[in-house]
Amino acid sequence: MxxxxxxxxxxxxxxxxxxxxxxxxxxxxxxxxxxxxxxxxxxxxxxxxxxxxxxxxxxxxxxxTRFLEIGNRQRHRLEIFKAVRDELETVAEETSEHATLLIEEDDQAVILAVQEGPDAINLFAYPGARMPLHAVAPGKAMLAHMPDDRVNELIDRHGLVEVTPRTITDPDVLFEQLEQIRTQGYAVDEGERIAGMVCIAAPVLDKNERIRGAICVCGPQSRIDEERRNEIADVVKRAANVTQVNLDYV
Structure with a gap:
């Protein structure tokens, strides 16, 4: 039965x-x-x-749209969604680009919230959209704060699927990047999921150092040079810190 x-x-x-x-x-x-x-x-x-x-x-x-109703109910129950709502709008305004909050669910990166700045390109990104963790900046930001055993388990289970020619498909290269992400406090993907786009993301940790999600900004490669990349990295790191504080007191 x-x-x-x-x-x-x-x-x-x-x-x-x-x-x-x-x-x-x-x-x-x-x-x-x-x-x-x-x-x-x-x-x-x-x-x-x-x-x-x-x-x-x-x-x-x-x-x-019943599924939309269910998803929105669940989204509003999540502490991190409550903690980030105002901050994500600020990120979009400051960068003028596309800002998102993603979480990890069922071994994937899932968009939880989206805000578009005045110059944002329409990426057809919507709450609930799912993508491979290794192929996006917020996914890598979250992977960087998972135990190595968990990362290896995810690789064994799903592999490192090539989404674009720039996607990381070598585990050694991925682990090198994860170490760099932990050191600098943010992750970058350059056309690894969407050709021609640069995405910069910072992880959101709680007071117990558990990974709760990542805040990301994406924009066209043509207008995100090295200087602007550093500026955006500072914005997403600050936003992640503010979200962490909010999260601890939700």
Missing amino acids: TNISNKSVQRAFKLVDELSENGSGRVSDLAERLDMPVSTVHDYLQSLVATGYVTMEGKEYRTT
Whole structure:
């Protein structure tokens, strides 16, 4: 009974993920893409429609905003979200760029909050977006404050996937960078996830030195030279420190 229940849940969420990735889908198309019987897909979709998490328009099914509601409820429960809200807006204003707060969840870097400065490029970044830890500055900032055993475990489990030609795929190179990040207090990625973009991030630690997240600023490489990089690094480090203080007293 337990195995059947687990399999049912997994199938339901496979359908949800497929609809989310593609925007919508018909029963026959979903069945083909997921290699599931048409009748099974239809039954699952009808159950999801009945719960309000999927809706049907004509012959097309799509997810509803119920998932947004759930995500926002959870986000507002997180201490770090409460601690960073005002500070992230200040970071975006001071740098004029794209500012985000990310946390680690299920071995990935997840965007929790976004603020856009006046010159920010639209990166289609939104709360809930997930990305490999090793391929982004905030992910590396968080990895730098995890035990080496945990980092090795993550590498063994997921590998170091190449997102762009500049992504770090060599564990030795990654560990060298993590040591440098701990020393200088911030991480940088130069086109490692998005070509042509430079991202600078500082880790947010709590009073027990546990990693709680990272604050990041991203902008086009053409306007972030060495001097401006240092200025942004100072801004994100200060913001991370203020967030840490807020976090300890939330």
